[in-house]
Amino acid sequence: MLRNTTARWGTPAQLLHWLIALLIGVQAILGVSGVALPLGMAKLATLARHKSLGITLLALVLVRLLWRVVNPRPALPENLKRYERTLARATHAALYALLIALPVSGWLMSAARGFPVSWFNLVQLPNLVSRNLALYHLLVRVHVALAITLALALALHVAAALKHHFVLHDDTLRRMVPGWAPRDRDASALNKD
Template sequence: MLQLKNDESRYGVVAQLFHWTIVVLIIVQFTLANRADALPLGSAKIAVLAQHKSFGITILSLALLRLIWRWLNPVPAEPLDIPRWQRIAARVSHIGLYALLLVTPVVGWLMSSARNFPVSWFGLVTLPDFIEPNRPAYEFLHETHELLAQTLFWLALLHVAAALKHHFIDKDNVLRRMLPVKLKQDRP
């Protein structure tokens, strides 16, 4: 039976879909940013950046919907046999990841407005500009966008390492409960 909502012991299908869709989009997003970085100024670079902006706005929207869904659902309890410091580290890193999933695209959006390049979502909707074109603001926002993206990259890597440690070393249910698979019985 498909379980849509979370329960005490695992994430439901909707939370899992949000999690893994955003993971794929973040990989696409870094790939597009690197591709744009390698291109000289010109129409090809602008086209790749337009895709980067559209995927970035998609990530922002999905992260907002995901947080609303999370708020409507019980979040699975942290396994009790995990040391306190690890439970705190998990909570802090999840808050950090959510914050970066929201702030990085917002800063990208403001940066584009400051550069006088309005943001369009796949050519279908043009988003409003919340700041006027302004060169120093663009430079500051560009630096900030890059720093936030790097922080997201390293924090996500740490998060993946923790998930793999739970699965392969501690052999617990932490990774399984974010996947559509059966949970292992803790105690026979």
């Protein structure tokens, strides 16, 4: 199923969700190990990969948001309390905002340091600001603060997904996983008795 319905995410939305989740894991490892390495070729190569992958993530998130706008969207499950609905919407909005702000801050940071950003050495991206070391130091702090905020938002997001699946026994997780059919209501009711 390509398009989303009001009950389920379609395959493109599902694949984009899990691909972005996987790449964020790789991206965090590249960022942290790039910072930890001593100055040298390995550090430069790791950070160059981090930058290229970060730009890839920016593009994927924009595609995902576009796909979200032109598709119907599954409603939040009905068993949620009012504050849970608000929290779910706010967390999703924060995740999208962070996934745009992080790459943009990284891109600006590199330009301010005087290092142009390339996408896997294939495409040279424009410097959005000119060299400015004070701005660079500020943007490093912004980038790291955004990365920590992303980690916290993701912890909440994953905990909520697991709660839906294992505590509330609803289809929230299943409808985001390709090929995972909704629960059989009658069978799960029988299992509980």
